Amino acid sequence: MFEPHVGRVFQNRFSTQYRCYSVSMLAGPNDRSDVEKGGKIIMPPSALDQLSRLNITYPMLFKLTNKNSDRMTHCGVLEFVADEGICYLPHWMMQNLLLEEGGLVQVESVNLMVATYSKFQPQSPDFLDITNPKAVLENALRNFACLTKGDVIAINYNEKIYELRVMETKPDKAVSIIECDMNVDFDAPLGYKEPERHMQHPEEPTEEETDPSNYDMDIGFRAFTGSGNRLDGKKKGIEPSPAPLDPSDIKRGIPNYDFKIGRITFIRNSRQHKLSLLSDAINFIAFSGEGQSLRKKGRKP
Numbered sequence: 001m002f003e004p005h006v007g008r009v010f011q012n013r014f015s016t017q018y019r020c021y022s023v024s025m026l027a028g029p030n031d032r033s034d035v036e037k038g039g040k041i042i043m044p045p046s047a048l049d050q051l052s053r054l055n056i057t058y059p060m061l062f063k064l065t066n067k068n069s070d071r072m073t074h075c076g077v078l079e080f081v082a083d084e085g086i087c088y089l090p091h092w093m094m095q096n097l098l099l100e101e102g103g104l105v106q107v108e109s110v111n112l113m114v115a116t117y118s119k120f121q122p123q124s125p126d127f128l129d130i131t132n133p134k135a136v137l138e139n140a141l142r143n144f145a146c147l148t149k150g151d152v153i154a155i156n157y158n159e160k161i162y163e164l165r166v167m168e169t170k171p172d173k174a175v176s177i178i179e180c181d182m183n184v185d186f187d188a189p190l191g192y193k194e195p196e197r198h199m200q201h202p203e204e205p206t207e208e209e210t211d212p213s214n215y216d217m218d219i220g221f222r223a224f225t226g227s228g229n230r231l232d233g234k235k236k237g238i239e240p241s242p243a244p245l246d247p248s249d250i251k252r253g254i255p256n257y258d259f260k261i262g263r264i265t266f267i268r269n270s271r272q273h274k275l276s277l278l279s280d281a282i283n284f285i286a287f288s289g290e291g292q293s294l295r296k297k298g299r300k301p
Contacts, residue, residue: 012055014062014109016047018087019102026088035090037156038143040078042088043107048080057111059178061146064089065106069098074112074174076145092154092163112146115175121187123152123163128192130157134184137164141177149173165190229291 023035026042035042041062051060065072073096075089082088087107089099099105120137122128130136140155147153151166167187169175259265 014047014051014054014056015107016050017104017106018043019085020087020089020094020099020105021101022091022094023088024091025101026082032088034143035078035088036092036154037140038078038090039093039147039153040076040143040145041090041093042079042082043077044082044084044086045080046084047077047107051109054109056109059145059176061110061112061176063106063108063110063174064093064097065108066097066099066103067106068103071097073097073148073151074110074146076178090154092152096151110174112174112176113172114180115147115169115171115177115182116180117168117170117183117185118147118166118175118177119168119185119187120164121167122189123165125189125192126160127162127164127189130162133186137184145178146174146176228287231291231294233291233293 023032023042026032026035032042041064060077061074062077063072063074073093075093087105089097089105094100097105127133136157137155140157144153147166147169149166149169152163153166154161154163156162
């Protein structure tokens with residue numbers, strides 16, 4: 001039914017061709033959706049037999065090439081349970097290689113350098129809705145074995161598929177991410193637009209020199225400034241002796257009672273009077289009541 005695959009060994013290198021299918025075509029009662037969430041493929045048992053006879057460096061990493069479109073990527077292997085002559089790939093990997101169901105793919109064993117840095121570009125602004133994208137990506141990359149510059153990988157988060165393009169990898173264009181300490185960075189999502197900001201430049205009043213003559217006196221209540229009353233009714237010695245004016249009683253300007261949230265106004269050298277606001281304080285005079293004498297005039301005991 002299928003063309004027999006041909007395995008070749010050149011200096012301990014595994015190289016062969018398989019017909020590739022997506023994971024949804026994998027026969028069996030078990031759901032293998034976990035394969036779609038990572039960057040590993042399923043190969044036939046004969047591949048494990050050939051690899052075990054070679055001095056292959058672990059972990060096993062492979063280069064996949066579509067010779068018809070001259071597209072290539074890299075991957076790891078998850079299991080060796082596929083039918084002979086067939087391998088199963090994640091759907092996103094087949095899209096990168098421009099492969100259709102049953103297409104031929106060249107599989108070669110490779111050794112890749114350990115990753116130190118990678119940069120990703122989300123393919124949709126919806127990726128910004130994730131609260132902690134680095135943590136989500138780190139958890140998703142545990143199902144991957146390697147990264148290739150230019151690939152568009154797919155990760156599953158909250159039952160939603162997010163695609164990210166690998167923009168840059170260091171120290172090489174293809175790197176291994178198994179047991180590595182890798183710095184991750186993000187580029188602006190595809191189609192993302194910066195929100196427009198309308199900057200308001202209110203006219204600032206010119207600063208003028210302060211003039212003490214423009215200060216408003218506090219004409220409100222001041223304690224012990226009224227006249228007193230004696231018990232014997234005499235007026236001697238009850239003249240008011242006001243205390244000296246304290247500097248804290250001098251106030252500069254008048255508060256802006258029309259203040260609105262989000263607007264700041266500066267008033268300089270305001271001469272407005274606040275008589276209407278302080279009318280109650282002006283009318284009040286301390287100790288202005290009538291006194292009573294203990295002696296009653298005109299009656300003797």
